[in-house]
Structure formats: structure tokens, C-alpha cells
Amino acid sequence: MTLQQLRYIVALDDERHFGRAAERCAVSQPGLTIQLKKLEEAIGIQIFNRSTTPLSPTGKGKEIIDKARVILEDVDAIRNFIVDSKNELAGSLKLGIVSTLAPYLIPIIMEPLRTALPAIRFEIVEKSTVDLINSLQQGTLDIALMATPTGRDRLREFPVFYEEFIGYFHPTLKPSATNIQVDMLDLENLLLLQEEYCYNSQLLAICDLKSPVTQERSFHFGVSSITTLKNLVRAKAGFAFIPSLATIHETNDAYLLRFPEPRPVREISLVVSKNFTKTAALEKMKESIWNALPPSLRQGTTFTKIRWDDAPYFRQKTKEL
Known part of the structure; x- marks a missing residue:
């Protein structure tokens, strides 16, 4: 069993299609298929059911894929820690912002983020809450700016403001x-x-x-x-x-x-996976966003924080996805 094979089965689970998974992993489709077969033969368990459309994991396969995600997150965290320890305030960050916030916040935080973190290249995307959570857990997004709490144990939340x-x-x-x-x-x-x-x-x-x-x-x-x-x-x-x-x-x-x-009010937080290591950049982002807010959002007021993660409507709707 190799780390590359684990990356292949995670990509297959995300894409549910051999061609797209191979393209994502920068490998030929036959090469990916061969590595999957080798892994299944090595462990004696079929990970994917090839007879379904789209491709789907078996019961045991789903458990293996979930463990593979954790392993790959830890490996990536080690690699990121090594890189970030050399220069925490440089590199690139993929920032996702919930769609009910992005149109109004992005224009006012771009310049403050550029000033506070000039050596970081930001890639900003607008997504729904469910997509942000999935992207963080899959490692395709570094940071999300969204309403919290999420109720997810594998995510860390850093409240920025109350809206x-x-x-x-x-x-x-x-x-x-x-x-x-x-x-x-x-x-x-x-x-x-x-x-x-x-x-x-x-x-x-x-x-x-x-x-x-x-x-x-x-x-x-x-x-x-x-x-x-x-x-x-x-x-x-x-x-x-x-x-x-x-x-x-x-x-x-x-x-x-x-x-x-x-x-x-809704609590707006910067959300990252538990393995996120660029803590210095995160603190500067939090400070920059706070300072960029209109004065009315920075004034103290008596409020009630409205949750969503435990709402029956949310649980039912996400179960239907």
C-alpha cells in the first residue's frame, strides 16, 4: 500500500469517474486502474463497485477511503508544516467564502488582505455552506469564511465578527x-x-x-x-x-x-481543517477582515447567535443530497 494509491482512491471517491480521477491525479486512466487493482489485491478487499453508474465504493471500501483521507491529511500537514515553518507568510491560499456573504465582503477585504499579506497569493472562490465544508474536509480548500458553528469535529473555527x-x-x-x-x-x-x-x-x-x-x-x-x-x-x-x-x-x-x-446574528468565522498550519497568516487575515468592516458591524450590541448545524431542516435537506 502506497500513499499514491491512497490518493487515487480518494480522487475516485470524489469524482466517481475513472477519467476525471485520472486527470485530477495527472496519471493515465489505465495507470490508475492498475494501481487500484493492485491495492485491492494487496489488501484482499474490493474498494469500488464497478457495476454501478456513477462509480461507488463498497461498504468496506468506504471505511478504507475515510481512513485514507485522514492519513493523507496528516501527511499533507507534515509537508505544509515544513514549508510554512520556513516562511509562514508566503505562498498561496485558497479561500472559500459562503455565497450569502461573498458579494458584500470580498470587495472590502481585498486591499486589506493584500496589504497585510503581500507575499501570499489568494485564490478566492464563492461556494455554498455544504460545498465549503466538503472542500475543507477533502483538502481542496485551505480556509473558509462562513457562518458557524459547523458541528464538524475535524474543523477548527476562529470567529471574526457577528452579522x-x-x-x-x-x-x-x-x-x-x-x-x-x-x-x-x-x-x-x-x-x-x-x-x-x-x-x-x-x-x-x-x-x-x-x-x-x-x-x-x-x-x-x-x-x-x-x-x-x-x-x-x-x-x-x-x-x-x-x-x-x-x-x-x-x-x-x-x-x-x-x-x-x-x-x-450569525457568527462569521474563518474555518480550517485541524491540520492547517499557517496560523500566522490566519491571525493576520482575521485582523484585516475585522478592520475592514463597516463601523456598524464592529459596535457592541446585545444579540442572540443563531445556529444552523443542529436545525432539523438543515439535517433533513443535507440528508437528501
């Missing part, structure tokens, strides 16, 4: 109260995002709901961005709860309504 949820209503449909009173809202009109189960779980938790309230409508909205949610509100299609960074360029306060204290 308030704000109500977004069409002025003609906005409640007349000075603050949002959830029990006075028609929750059938709460707009959610398609496939952003973490975000939706937090909104449902604010409303003390375990699942969305459904109704027969002329339109069903499967939207994936907060910008689209805001435009639907402007079209009187419903109301939304949006994170405060999504309102920083809002020119019409008539659409906004805040919750009473303690206000609901």
Missing part, C-alpha cells in the same frame, strides 16, 4: 411597528434561498419554525442570491431577512426594519 439579520420589506407592506415582531408576520411570505440550507435554517430558527410555511402561489421562487430576494421584495412578492452587509449600499431605509434586542 445582524435585518428585515427587508416593501414600504407599502412593511409592519407599522418600530421593530420586527415575528408573531405579527405572515410567514407564508418569507422568501428563502434555493439550496442554501444553512442560511434558510437560521431564518426559520428566528421564526421558531422547523420547516418553511407553504402555500399555493402563482409563482414558486427558486432563487440563489440575496440580490434577487431584494428585487422580489421590491416587486411585492414577499419579505426577507437579510444579513446586514447586504444593506451597506442600500439607499432607501424605508425597506429596512430591525429586530428588537437581543438582535439575531
Whole structure:
């Protein structure tokens, strides 16, 4: 059994296709197939069921692949430690940012990160919460900036700031109260995002709901961005709860309504695998992001942190993936 063979079976599990896995590992498809067969013969266990489409691991194979991931993470951690101990503030970092945060945060943190870490090349990608977690655990992402806690034992979380949820209503449909009173809202009109189960779980938790309230409508909205949610509100299609960074360029306060204290917030953290070693870079990133935030996000307020990892809606939706 070799480390390269372990990398092959992890790639096969991720891609579920011999051609794509071979391309990812920079090896010919026949070469990858031969190494898989050699490994299976050496251990006396079939790791993949070739008769299924897409390719799938056997029961024992899944256990072996999970252990292989841990082994490869440890090996990569040793290699990274050696490199990073020579120069912790240089090299490249792949940073993933959750899609409900990325459009508003990326523009204001680019220059501060460049100034604080001039020798690091950042590759920034926008992903859903589920994709960020999977990418961190698979080692294809170095750091994620996302809502926490994740509830994952193999990840480490470093809270950066707390972002308030704000109500977004069409002025003609906005409640007349000075603050949002959830029990006075028609929750059938709460707009959610398609496939952003973490975000939706937090909104449902604010409303003390375990699942969305459904109704027969002329339109069903499967939207994936907060910008689209805001435009639907402007079209009187419903109301939304949006994170405060999504309102920083809002020119019409008539659409906004805040919750009473303690206000609901989401915790935004830098998340890494347990084997991440560039701790000096992580600390500088945390400081730079904090200093780049609008003053309103750095002011102390009484709040309630809204979780999503233990929500029934989130568990059910991710089970369906």
C-alpha cells in the first residue's frame, strides 16, 4: 500500500469517474486502474463497485477511503508544516467564502488582505455552506469564511465578527411597528434561498419554525442570491431577512426594519481543517477582515447567535443530497 494509491482512491471517491480521477491525479486512466487493482489485491478487499453508474465504493471500501483521507491529511500537514515553518507568510491560499456573504465582503477585504499579506497569493472562490465544508474536509480548500458553528469535529473555527439579520420589506407592506415582531408576520411570505440550507435554517430558527410555511402561489421562487430576494421584495412578492452587509449600499431605509434586542446574528468565522498550519497568516487575515468592516458591524450590541448545524431542516435537506 502506497500513499499514491491512497490518493487515487480518494480522487475516485470524489469524482466517481475513472477519467476525471485520472486527470485530477495527472496519471493515465489505465495507470490508475492498475494501481487500484493492485491495492485491492494487496489488501484482499474490493474498494469500488464497478457495476454501478456513477462509480461507488463498497461498504468496506468506504471505511478504507475515510481512513485514507485522514492519513493523507496528516501527511499533507507534515509537508505544509515544513514549508510554512520556513516562511509562514508566503505562498498561496485558497479561500472559500459562503455565497450569502461573498458579494458584500470580498470587495472590502481585498486591499486589506493584500496589504497585510503581500507575499501570499489568494485564490478566492464563492461556494455554498455544504460545498465549503466538503472542500475543507477533502483538502481542496485551505480556509473558509462562513457562518458557524459547523458541528464538524475535524474543523477548527476562529470567529471574526457577528452579522445582524435585518428585515427587508416593501414600504407599502412593511409592519407599522418600530421593530420586527415575528408573531405579527405572515410567514407564508418569507422568501428563502434555493439550496442554501444553512442560511434558510437560521431564518426559520428566528421564526421558531422547523420547516418553511407553504402555500399555493402563482409563482414558486427558486432563487440563489440575496440580490434577487431584494428585487422580489421590491416587486411585492414577499419579505426577507437579510444579513446586514447586504444593506451597506442600500439607499432607501424605508425597506429596512430591525429586530428588537437581543438582535439575531450569525457568527462569521474563518474555518480550517485541524491540520492547517499557517496560523500566522490566519491571525493576520482575521485582523484585516475585522478592520475592514463597516463601523456598524464592529459596535457592541446585545444579540442572540443563531445556529444552523443542529436545525432539523438543515439535517433533513443535507440528508437528501
